[in-house]
Amino acid sequence: MGGVVGLGVLLITAWGGDSVARAHSPTAPAGVQGDTLVGVVELRGDPESDDPVMRGAYLARAGNCVTCHTEEDAAEELFLAGGKPIETPFGVFYGTNITSNPEHGIGDWSEEDFARAMREGRAPDGSHYYPSFPYAAFTKMTDSDISDLYAFLREVPGVDRENIPHDIPWYAGFRGSLALWKMMNFEEGRFEPDPDRDEQWNRGAYLTRAVTHCAECHSPRTLSGGIDEGLRYAGTSDGPDGGSVPNITPHETGIGGWSARHLVRYLEFGMDPDGDFAGGSMADVISEGTSYLTGEDLAAIVDYLSSLDPIENEID
Amino acid sequence: MRSVPLSLTLAAGLVFLVVAAGFTAVDSRAAHDPSPVGLPGFAGVQNLDVEALVDHRQGVMRAVSGHMAASAAILLDGAPFEDRISLHGTALAGLLTDIPDLFPEGSAHDESDARPEIWEDFGTFTDRGQDTMERAAAFGEATQGGNQAEMTQAFIALGDSCGACHDSFRF
Incomplete structure (x- = not known):
């Protein structure tokens, strides 16, 4: 409980409101009531904090953990307790409970268990995860970021909520086939900075490839369910x-006509250059994920995306 | 056999063409499916063209987008048109007066981005629309006052409301 109280105090002090265009009010409630961490839902975190929990909270937003592991419009008490359906061409997957509940969540996981899930896509019992959990990207995260994320998730109050079984075809339900998927589509490894690029570009590349995993949704899939590498980021x-x-490559069929200012604003606030607002899955990604990122990190992501090879791919 | 004067033949032909064109126009309108819909906000109006409804609400939404883009340019990026901001605020407050009325039951359309969840959960949709209406009114009022911080805060709040509704109810 001491850790929870500590986080509660941090929550109260975490609000900075570093830009007038932020989507999150610094006046949101924060504190501890019983064993429920009121305010954790709106915790922005801080990538520069001395506290690993605060850095982990930031990564939970950046990595879209909240987006996929929290049911839409759920009560605060169900934060990260799973249940959100994610419809894919391969079936409907349900975000799992990643609260500190030991039975249904990840409360009894060691840090090594967590790191193996993120790096190798394996559960504590050694079974393979479905790639709807984007470990193909998370494997590139740094050891310290994975450790910080684990520190934060340990502080999320446990929710006694059973996971919903995925609704997928029988052949996809055979987890042994996942080993084959991994052989064809997965390579474990850390992000390698490019020494010929500046710090901002490398930060953007790291966030985009390893953490925010934009390519997982913004790329077509091959028949085996891997990313079609020739069209990575092309929608x-x-x-x-x-x-x-x-398409989020800088081609005219993608984001070629968007300025950096408009791209940052879209990730921060959801508004496109025409004054329209994002809908569907991207609205969730923005409201629960990218809107929590610092202006520097959003600029870094935009810098990286703008440097991609333009790919012509008109998406209706 | 008596011959018919050329002028009479031409006149008869012209009348025929006009009448035929009229029938064709009526048939054409009927063919594009004027699905009858009920409009809760307009009692007595029971049969409307869905395509026209969609055209109207998309036009309203485009107008909203235009005013939002212009407001962002002024408030967030410093475009030197501060004296025009109340025009945009007033327009947004007016355009977003009653969003649910723009989405009557039966107005789903292939060319529309409206999700079926609108009509499956019309209560939540109405609540979100009400929230947007209130925030648009607040923004309109703030633009009358001219306080930069208040206008910006109200603008962000309105944008959040747009996003919250699109999140659940638009493809």
């Missing part, structure tokens, strides 16, 4: 929730 008309996902 797909067969994305999550049955919707189309835009």
Whole structure:
């Protein structure tokens, strides 16, 4: 409980409101009531904090843990308790409970268990995870970031909520086939900075490839379910929730006509250059994820995306 | 056999063409499916063209987008048109007066981005629309006052409301 109280204090002091365009009010409630951490839902975290819990809270937003592991419009008490359906061409997957509940969540996981899930896509019992959990990206995270994320998740109050079984075809339900998927589509390894690029570009590359995992949704899939590397980031008309996902390479069929200012604003606030607002899955990604990032990190992501090779791929 | 003067033939032909064109126009309108819909906010109006409804609400939404983009340019990016901000605020407050009325039952359309969840959970949709309406009114009022911080805060709040509704109810 001491850790929870400590986090509660941090929550109260965490609000900075570093930009007028932030989507999150610094006046949101924070504190501890019983064993429920009121305010954790709106915790922005801080990548520069001395506290690993605060850095981990930031990564939980950046990595879209909240987006996929919290049911839409759920009560605060169900924060990170799973249940959110993610419709894919390979079936409906349900975000799992990653609270500190030992039975249904990850409360009895060691840090090594957590790191193995993130790096290798393996559960504590050694079984393989479905790639709907984007470990193909998370494997590139630094050891310290994975450790910070674990520190934060340990502080999320446990929720006694059973996971919902995925609704997938029988052949996809055979987890042994996942070993084959991994052989074809997964390579474990850390992010390697490019010494020829500056710090901002490398930060953006790290966030985009390893943490925010944009390519997982913004790329078409091959028949085996891996990313079509020739069209990485070029969008797909067969994305999550049955919707189309835009091309985010700097081609005119993608984000070629967007200025850096507009791209940052979109990730921060959801508004596009025409004054329209994101809908569907991207609205969740923004409201629960990218809107919590610092202006520096958003600029870094935009810098990286703008440096990609432009790919012509018109998405309806 | 008596011959018919050329001028009479031409006149008869012209009348035929006009009448035929009229029938064709009526048939054409009927063919594009004027699905009858009920409009809760407009008692007595029971049969409307869905395509027209969609055209109207998309036009309203485009107008909203235009005013939002212009407001962002002024408030967030410093475009030197502060004296025009109340025009945009007033327009947004007016355009977003009653969003649910723009989405009557039966107005789903292939060319629309409206999700079926709108009509499956019309109560939540109405609540979100009400929230947007209130925030648009607050923004409109703030632009009358001219306080930069208040206008910006109200603008962000309105944008959040747009995003919250699109999150659940638009593809």
